[in-house]
Amino acid sequence: TAIVSGSWDRMLRVWDVKSMEEKACLQGHSRRVTSVAISGDGKTAVSGSWDNTLRVWDL
Numbered sequence: 001t002a003i004v005s006g007s008w009d010r011m012l013r014v015w016d017v018k019s020m021e022e023k024a025c026l027q028g029h030s031r032r033v034t035s036v037a038i039s040g041d042g043k044t045a046v047s048g049s050w051d052n053t054l055r056v057w058d059l
Contacts, residue, residue, distance in 0.1 A: 001017040001018075001042065002014050002015060002016060002017060002023065002038075002042065002059060003015040003017055004036050004038055004045045004059070005036065006032075006033025006034065006035065006036045006047050006049075007032070007033055008032045008033075009032075010027065010029045010030065010031060010032065010033060010049070011025050011026065011027055011033070012025075012026040012027075012028075012029075012033055012036065012045065012047050012055075012057065013025050013026070014026070014045075014059060024059075026057055028047075028055050028057075029047065029049035029051050029053065029055065030049070030051040031049050031050035031051040032049060032050045033047050033048070033049050034048055034049060034050060035047065035048040036048075038059075042059065043058065043059055044056060044057065044058060044059060045057045045059055
């Protein structure tokens, strides 16, 4: 199981729930990430940013 976080540094980070270690750092936005959602099956994330884009990520 993973947690996904977005940040002011334009990155989306995927964390392992048990170890709390960073599993991946995803770059694609040109401005701050302001929102993140994970699909019910945990395979996909969507992020929104101040750059006025939504991005879909395969986890």
